[in-house]
Structures are given as structure tokens and as C-alpha cells.
Amino acid sequence: MPLEIRPSQALRLWRQVHLDLVRDDEADLSARQTAILLTVYLELPPHTVRGLAQQLGVTKPVITRALDTLGKLGLLTRKRDEADRRNVVIQRTVAGALAVERLADLVTEHAKEIGGS
Amino acid sequence: MPLEIRPSQALRLWRQVHLDLVRDDEADLSARQTAILLTVYLELPPHTVRGLAQQLGVTKPVITRALDTLGKLGLLTRKRDEADRRNVVIQRTVAGALAVERLADLVTEHAKEIGGS
DNA sequence: GGATAATGATACGGGTCCGTAACGATCGGG
DNA sequence: CCCGATCGTTACGGACCCGTATCATTATCC
Numbered sequence: 001m002p003l004e005i006r007p008s009q010a011l012r013l014w015r016q017v018h019l020d021l022v023r024d025d026e027a028d029l030s031a032r033q034t035a036i037l038l039t040v041y042l043e044l045p046p047h048t049v050r051g052l053a054q055q056l057g058v059t060k061p062v063i064t065r066a067l068d069t070l071g072k073l074g075l076l077t078r079k080r081d082e083a084d085r086r087n088v089v090i091q092r093t094v095a096g097a098l099a100v101e102r103l104a105d106l107v108t109e110h111a112k113e114i115g116g117s
Numbered sequence: 118m119p120l121e122i123r124p125s126q127a128l129r130l131w132r133q134v135h136l137d138l139v140r141d142d143e144a145d146l147s148a149r150q151t152a153i154l155l156t157v158y159l160e161l162p163p164h165t166v167r168g169l170a171q172q173l174g175v176t177k178p179v180i181t182r183a184l185d186t187l188g189k190l191g192l193l194t195r196k197r198d199e200a201d202r203r204n205v206v207i208q209r210t211v212a213g214a215l216a217v218e219r220l221a222d223l224v225t226e227h228a229k230e231i232g233g234s
Numbered sequence: 235g236g237a238t239a240a241t242g243a244t245a246c247g248g249g250t251c252c253g254t255a256a257c258g259a260t261c262g263g264g
Numbered sequence: 265c266c267c268g269a270t271c272g273t274t275a276c277g278g279a280c281c282c283g284t285a286t287c288a289t290t291a292t293c294c
């Protein structure tokens with residue numbers, strides 16, 4: 001059964017969550033960083049720079065820089081792949097999992113507040 | 118009747134929409150810019166720099182710069198308030214309305230794809 | 235009218251990100 | 265082995281954004 005949501009509800013939900021993200025701003029991630037973070041935490045490993053670049057439709061340096069920032073924030077980690085030392089495996093962290101969970105709560109909470117019309 | 122959405126659904130929805138936003142990137146707005154844009158298009162006018170700064174919990178220069186960028190993109194316009202010429206009224210544009218509508222469609226489309234579990 | 239307050243814009247130094255191009259490291263096939 | 269291909273990273277010049285402090289303009293109030 002699909003999730004039913006009307007355009008006006010979608011916009012109000014989008015606005016409320018973004019308002020919270022801006023106000024809390026413990027993170028203040030860009031759209032690209034958010035897409036990377038959620039991909040790593042929702043899709044099955046392993047995740048590589050090249051794979052993420054293909055999924056997002058951006059160049060590899062973009063991924064490298066985003067990983068620098070997300071790593072600095074402690075939201076994920078990089079590890080060399082010992083099987084093929086050219087590859088780098090992106091791994092999840094506890095802090096990252098908490099941040100993702102917090103985002104999920106934020107969305108579901110505001111969804112509840114959004115009335116019918 | 119509230120909008121029912123589970124955390125796992127929320128995350129998948131959030132990821133899919135962000136992936137689309139990154140891939141299309143006709144805009145590539147930051148979280149702050151998105152919050153401003155949606156506030157202007159969802160809340161009743163008039164909108165001022167000071168009012169937006171208060172709602173977002175940020176300083177006025179942040180709003181001014183965001184309005185510069187959003188104005189350059191044609192998503193909204195500034196106009197001096199003739200009643201009180203200190204104020205600047207932020208106005209909607211056709212392009213902005215289309216962008217907001219497109220975002221709404223993006224969210225509702227992906228919501229449909231998101232299954233029950 | 236002059237002092238005061240309020241509004242939005244600007245200056246500044248610092249940081250981050252962009253896209254293109256090049257780079258070092260590593261693997262694999264002949 | 266060695267040469268080409270494939271990783272991820274870094275260099276570069278340019279653009280954008282940040283927060284603080286300051287500015288010019290306009291309104292208000294005595």
C-alpha cells in the first residue's frame with residue numbers, strides 16, 4: 001500500500017523539517033551531503049567513492065570532499081579495502097546512525113502535525 | 118486526521134527526493150534557502166527580512182544573502198515597502214511558484230513509490 | 235528640527251565548495 | 265615484468281556563504 005500524501009501536505013512537511021534543521025543546525029548538511037549520508041545508511045554495503053558518484057550523478061572529487069566533511073563531523077568513516085587497496089570503503093558510525101535516526105523522528109513528528117486538508 | 122508515516126518510510130522518502138534534487142540540480146538550494154523559499158510561498162504575506170530572520174533563527178545578513186541568490190535564480194523578488202520605506206517586501210514569482218510546485222510533485226511521486234514496510 | 239530607534243544592505247576575514255585537470259597508488263593482462 | 269586501466273585524492277582558480285561589525289536610509293517621538 002503506497003504512502004498517500006497531497007502536494008500541499010508535502011510542502012508543509014518539507015518546510016517544517018527544514019525549519020527545524022536550520023534552527024538546530026548541529027549539522028547544516030547540504031543536499032549532496034544528505035543524499036550521501038542516507039545512501040550509506042539505507043543501502044547495503046559496501047559503498048565506494050565511485051559508486052556514490054554514479055548514484056548521485058556527480059564527479060568523484062565531490063564525493064571525496066563530502067566525505068571529508070561528513071568524516072569531520074563524525075557521521076561516517078573511510079577505510080581502505082584490504083582486498084583491493086585501490087578502493088575505499090565508507091563505513092557507518094554511531095554518531096551517524098543517531099543523526100539519521102533523529103532526522104527520521106523529525107520527519108515523522110511533523111507528519112503527525114500535518115492535518116488533513 | 119494526521120499523516121501517518123513510519124521512520125523507515127520517512128528516511129527512504131527523504132533520500133529519494135534528495136537524490137532527485139542532486140541529480141537534476143537546476144537549483145541546488147541549501148537548507149536555509151529552501152526554508153526561506155517555502156516560507157515565502159506557504160505563509161501569508163507580507164514577508165520581510167527581519168521576519169524571516171526571526172522565524173529561521175538566523176541573522177539578517179544571512180537572509181539578505183539568501184535573497185540575493187534566490188533573486189538571481191528568479192525564484193523571488195524584493196520590493197521596497199512604500200508605506201514604510203525602511204522595509205523590503207519579498208514577493209513571489211512565476212518561476213518560484215513552479216519550482217515549489219515541482220518540489221511538491223517530487224515528494225508526492227516518491228511517496229507513492231514507498232511501500233508499506 | 236534633532237536625537238533616537240529600526241530596517242535592510244554592505245565590508246571584512248575566513249572557511250567551504252565547485253569543476254577540471256592532474257597525481258600517486260594499486261591492480262591486472264600480455 | 266611492464267604497460268595500461270582503475271582507484272581515490274589533491275591542486276588550482278573561482279565562486280559562494282558564514283558571523284560580526286558597521287553603514288546609509290527611513291521613521292518616530294519629543
